[in-house]
Amino acid sequence: MSARLERVKLLYERALHLEPDSHAEFLQRECADDPELRQELAELLRWKASGSFLSEPIPRLLQRDEVPPEDTGAVADRIGSYRLIERIASGGMGTVWCAVRDDETFAKEVAIKLIKRGMDSAAIVQRFHRERRLLAQLEHPGIARILDGGTSAGGQPYMVMELVHGVALDVGAQLLPLTARLELFAKVCDAVDAAHELGIVHRDLKPSNILITPEGEPKLLDFGIAKLIAEGAHDSTLLTRTAERLLTPRYASPEQVLGGEITTATDVYALGVLLYELLCAHSPYESCATIRELETAICGDAPRRPSAKVRGTTRRQLRGDLDTIALRAMAKEPERRYPRAGALAADLRRHLRHEPISARRDSAIYRAHRFVRRNKILVISTLVVITSLAFGLGYAMLQHQRAEARALEARWTAYVSALESAQAALRSGRSAHAALQRAPEELRGWEWRHLRASADLREPWPYEFRTGSGLCSDAAGARFALRTGGEALVVDASTRAILFRRRIDSEATPIHISADGALLLLGEERAIRVIEVGSGVERTLAVRERPRELALQPDGRWLAASLPTRNQLELIDIEAPAQREQIGDVHDNAAPVWSRSGRRLVFLERGGQAFRLWSPAESRSERVEAPSLSEPPVRADFSPDEDLLAFTSAVGTIWLWSLLERRLLPSPLRTEEYSTAIRFHPRRRELIASGSGFHVFELDSGRRRELPGPSGPNSTQTELCLLQQGTLVVGSGSTGLNLWRWDAEAVERRKLSRGPLDGLAIEPRGQEVAVRSGQALTVSDLVAPTQPATLSVPWRPGALSYDSEGRWLTCARRGAMCFFDRRAGTSSTLELTDAATEIIPAGSAGAFLVGSVGGELHWIEASGTARVQRTLASGLGTLADLDRDPASGRIVVLGSDGRIRELDPFTKRWTDLPRSPEGRARQISYGCAGVLLAACAKEPLQVRLSVWHRPSGALAYQFVSPAQTSAGFCFSPDGTRIVLASSAELLVLDAMTGRLLLTLRDHKRAIHDLGFLPDGISLLAADASGELLVRQTLASGSDRW
Amino acid sequence: MKKPIDELLASVRRGDPQALAQWNEAVYEELRRLARAINVNGFSERDSTLNTTALVHEAWVRLSGADGLSRVEQRREFLAYAAAVMRNVLVDYARARKAEKRGGALAALPLDDVLCVASVHSAVDVLALDEALQALHAIDPRSARLVELRFFGGLSEAEAAATLEISLPTAARDWSYARAWLRRRLRSGDTPR
Known part of the structure; x- marks a missing residue:
């Protein structure tokens, strides 16, 4: 350590022991010779850390989420006159228990919320009693009632509430069609409005506080509780802020962030955010990384319209009314929002009925537009005009619905017939693309994508041009661009259509396509042209010379252009082109490449001995040096997970640099020939490198293979681009353009055994599959196909299942189960009293549900060598099958007599369902x-x-x-x-x-x-x-x- | 085939120095995988998000578990190493969240909680702190290391002092100095008290 630093520290320490008043004098005395030192010390003393700064280390914060000991240890098995049964949840404020009232003959289950210690118990309880009467008035089918409250013997405040079974709003609404989602949400608003009627504000509306019951009705939890806690906290400034912050910043309104007045409009804001998320499945401020950023955005940034965050049909549905409704509810100023939740619900219902909404300005055009929507039939057909005049609007609506049903029917028929023709085309070796394109877009599902994959993979070189250069594709490989015959082309990889063409002034024009495929960039003598492929609209960005290479950041903000004679890389903010940065000392073939996330850019340094990694967030760069002077690097690419940077030297050595460890991995890959282009597979840990043909390196297995296709000394490839998620490789070289297939077939056949495959279990991340065949149990890697590995089972394997984490594989037979720890490579056996007929994962790590011949349902946990076994039910009759719904936790069992019963894990009650x-x-x-x-x-x-x-x-x-x-x-x-x-x-x-x-x-x-x-x-x-x-x-x- | 983590831990307990290196690598691998899963799985299932939290905890508990290791120096070495990993994971994660302007990252992810709680309880924005620490490292590497050990690694003052091979008073002085230095550098907006 330098002497000066030592001195600074010593003086600083001595000053710390003095009264702050005497600091000036002390510094005067001690640093008379060094005014700079004095200045530094004065500042350090001014900032001498106090309070919470760095006070809680991260590991402790990680554990903070866990239940604090007082909440587990100190909780007696009863609170007041309630007996606690099991913990349902724990969160920022405390824990929630399922409980029953002991002194009643009919034990009704309730939920008890135990408030965490540290909040001022007395004040909370006092306030609770004051507000209790008000809360008791809050009776609405959509609101969980507050029944009771008090302080436990241990001094912990608690509240007793109606017990609600259901799933959180975001989960429950996920799969509903848009109109049903809106109807459900309007009901949520109704419930909030009932509370607003009494002047009660929720303050903490979020998906987990809004449950959707099995009947599909919403039920709101915790009304009035946030207020009790926020106002009951010790310190009226700091802790309240902390408590409020720990609530839910994602749904917090500007007035909550700024500490303003909380009114019913505060809830309207939270409802606005919830609606926003229900509409487009994105958060309004999802780019914020820290709480502070989020708070700033909540108070200052206008959210984008929900419709701008989705595409296609959904975008059309959201544009207009729904955008307006959500954004009005989320207005920064409370007075510009809907005054109460009821007004928001009313507008949503108006939209559903195709009536004008109140949030719109009442323009005549808008009202007319609504009228047309409302009376579509009326406008379209004279006959129906007469009918609807006679029978009124209601009839017109009915007609409208019927017409929609008929139209949907017709679309399905068209869809099925398109699939049939596509299949026929594939069978006879013709192109199936035209037929597939006929299938209505909104109905396309897995089968359509599967046929299209088959169609794509069967085409020989399907494009109308045969030579070209400057190959580049969008991130998904759906479109690619190239130079050919004095033109720049953008081609749709799947339909083969040329989407855009334009003459270029020179073969030296660099060409680039944006990650979303929407923009084509061309580098000309003094300008870069940015062209929208769809509309042909273009603009130009001035540059000082013709760039040699272009690379646009995947999110479309920073454009890197290399200026070869200046040895510079110019970074242009294409949203604000005046905003530029120059990086000097860059190779004249800088070969800039962005990582998939856009967090890093790599390019070659002047001199060609090192790459530089530049990150736009920090404007910082890091050097990655080539290990050998005799093998200068030429091109680099990032692995899709951004763990690795691969770079190739022209003589065929590919080095791998670990971005996390910041070091070069010891053994390079070798193509043993002239390799100028490399790319990672977009989904797998595989790397492709050009040569005479293409080499593929499987990084995990260390294997190398050649792609079948043109190869040999006359077919040296100098460029490549990947299409269709990396399944197709377009190479450009001496023999023109050619197509290789990274994956050969859309149906992969794998012979796993000589005998029949009796059953399979798929590892939940899709890494491997376990298959039983006769006496054998084997597992096969699905990612990098290798020979199946045999697991030894002491018997003929029966029912088979992985746990929800994929760590444990279990296999049953009469009277026993075998557990394989796939991570540790160990196995063990558990005796059962009964024969297992079916095993399914129970949703948590290492846990399984097992149904048996004797009619028992077991919960079995495999952890280490010990296994916990619990019988959930017995006397069910021989069980043929069972299943678990991961969203609600419900378990359904099917008896071999055809009886179907369902177990609700919360109430432990069985319900009979209709028989087959x-x-x-x-x-x-x-x-x-x-x-x-x-x-x-x-x-x-x-x-x-x-x-x-x-x-x-x-x-x-x-x-x-x-x-x-x-x-x-x-x-x-x-x-x-x-x-x-x-x-x-x-x-x-x-x-x-x-x-x-x-x-x-x-x-x-x-x-x-x-x-x-x-x-x-x-x-x-x-x-x-x-x-x-x-x-x-x-x-x-x-x-x- | 690499040895499984538990088996490695057993060898480490027996005091095998080679196992220590392997264990480091294995745990590092696991945390890295974790970081990757968190970064990439914007669309991950609700269940698996929760499980990821559990995994973070598990990894941490396994890393820092006091009875996991018999030899004191080894435990320190682990924790020092883990501190660096934790810092990397958090910083990378915070950066990813910041850069992530679109994509299906609707779900609040587990590390968001950590970042949130860090900013409330420790008054720290992890990214800014990382940057400030790099600056501190340039002029006073020992203090920067100390902050990493204590804040990111959760080491006690004594443990950190032993790891850096400095005396307790020196560690206390460095800690106080580093906090003031960092706080001045971060100028968190509020006036000094």
Whole structure:
């Protein structure tokens, strides 16, 4: 340490022991010789840290979320006259327990909220008693009632509330169509309004405080409680602020952030944010990283319209009224919002009825527009005009609905026929793209994407040009751009259509396409042209010379342009082009590349011996040096997870730099030939490098393979770009443009055993699949296919399941279960008194639900070597199958006698559900976030699928297919499709209507088991021939789901 | 095939120095994977988000567990190392959240809570602190290291002093000096008391 620093510290320490008054004198005396030192010390003493700064280390903060010991240890098993049964939740304010009143013969369950210690108990209780009468008046079906309150023997304040079963608003509303979501939300507003009527403000509305009951009705929790706590805190300034801050900054209004007056308009603001999120599934201020940023945004930034955050049909639905309603509720000034929640509900209902909303300015055009919407039929057809005049508006509405139903029916028919023609085209080797494009966009599901993947992969070089350079593609590989024949082209990778073409002034024009595919950038002599591909609208950014390379940050803000004669990289903020930064000492072929998140930019330094990593957030750069002077690097790319930076030297060595460890990984990859282009696969840890053809390096397995396609000394590739999520590789080289396939087929066949594959279990992250076949149990890696590994089981394996984390795999047989710890590679056995018929994950790490032949339902936990076993129910009769709804935790069991019963885990009550009308079902499953319940029965010569609407218990439809055998069915992870196995065929059905959409016939023998990967991309099915078929889809930019 | 973490821990307990390095690597790998999962899984399921919180805790508890390690120096070495990892994870995460302007990151993620609580209880914006610490490191590496150990690693004053091989009074002095220095640098907006 330098002597000076030592001196600063010593003097600082000595000064600390003095009274602040004498600091000036002390400094005067001690640093008379060094005014600079004096200045520094004076400042340090002024900022001498006090209060909370750095006082709580991060690890302690991490543990803070856990239940504090006083909440577990000190809680007696009873509070007042209530007996605590189990803890339901814990949060910022305390814990919530399920309890029953002991002294009553009919024990009604209630929820008890125990307020955390540290809040001023006496003040809270006092206030509670004062407000209790008011809160007791709050009776509304949409509000959980507050029944009682007091102080426990240990001095902890508590409140007794009605116990509500349900899921949080955001979960419950997720899968509802827009109108149903709005209707539900209007009911939430009604409940809030009932409280506003009494002058009670909630202050802490958020999804977890709004539960949706199994009946589909909203129920609000904690009315009036935030106020009790906020005002009951010790210190009226600091702690209140802390308490308020710890509440829910995401839904806090400007007046809450600024400490202004809390009124009913405060709740309206929170409702506005909730509505915003329900509409577009994005938070209004989601870019804020810290609380401070969020608070600043809440008080100052105008949120973007919800419609601007979505695309396609949804955008059209939101634009206009719904944007206006949400933004009015979220106005910064309370007086500009709806005065009460009821006014917000009224506007939402007006919108649903196609009437003018109050939040709109009453322009004549707007009202006319609404009138037309309202009376669509009336405007369209004269005949209906007469009818509706005669029968009134109500009839017109009915007609409208019927017409919509007919139109929907027609669209479905068109959809199914488009799929059929696409399949026929694929079978006869023709292009299926035209047929696929005919399918109505809003109905497209997994089967459509699967067919399109098959279609894409079968095309030979499908484009009308054969040479070109400057290859680049958007992030999804849905569009690419290149220079060819004196033109710049933008091409849709899937439809092959040329979306945009334009003459360029020179073959040296650098060309770049934005990550979302919407912008094409061309570098000309003194300007960069930024062209919107869709509209052709363009603007120019002035530059001092023709850039050699262009790279636009993925979120479209910073444009990096390399200026070769100046050895500079110019960074231009394309939203504010005057805003520029120059980075000097840059190689004249700087090859700038952005990481996927846009957090980092890499480029080559002058001299060509090192890359520089630049991050726009900090305007800071870091050097990555090439390890060998004789192998100068040329191109770099980031891995999709941004762990690695790979860079290649022209002589074929690829170095990997770990961005987290900031070091070079020891063993480089080698192509052993001239490699100028490298890219990472967008989803996997694989790297492709050019040469004579293309080399693929699988980073995890260390394997290297060559892509089949043109190769040899005359086919050296100098550029590459990836299409269709990395499945297709376009290379440009001496022989022109060619196409390689990174993945060969949309249906991957994997022979896993000689005998039939009896059953499979898919690891929940989609990493591996476990398959049982005869006596053997094997696991296969799904990501980097290798030989299956055999797990030793001392018996013929039966029911098979992974836990929800994918760490434990279990396999049953009569009287025992075997557990495999996939992380540790160990296994152990548990004796059962009974034979397990089915095992499913129980939702938490290491936990399983097991149904048995003897009619018992067990909860079994595998942790380390000890296993906890609990019997949840017995005497259920032989269980054929069971399922658990992850959203509500409900468990459904199917008896071998066809009886279907459901267990509510909170009340521990069983409910009988309608039986399968005919035949005996063998398999049961929840679908669509618990909205649907489906059961499948194998009957003589046919398979029957019955689907119920769970909340109402009504049978939605049945689907019957002729079949010799059936392995049952599964729901797609998005809940919109059911795949039913029927002998060797897979039938894809629309889950809501049971409409048959597509039949997949690639299995040779009867299917034995099937399932989706959780990402919804791959469908797996195992069959009697010992083959596992993995059917994939590809995502592209225009088709996100 | 790498040795599983638990097995490594057993070797570390037996005092095998090579196992220590491997354990470091394994835990680092796990935290890194975790950081990645948190960064990338904007669309992760509700359940798995909760489980990620649990994982953070688990990783931390396993890292810092007092009875996990018999030899005092080893425990210190771990904690020092863990402090650096924790800092990296948090800073990377905060930066990602900041840079993330769109995408399905609707769900509040577990580390948001940490950042939020950090800003309330410790009056700290992690990104700004990281930057200030780098500046401090340039002129006084020992103090910067001390802050990392104590704030990001949760080491006690004595543990931190032992790790840096300095006396307790020196550690106390450095700590006080570093806090003042950082606070001046951050100029958190409020007036000095």
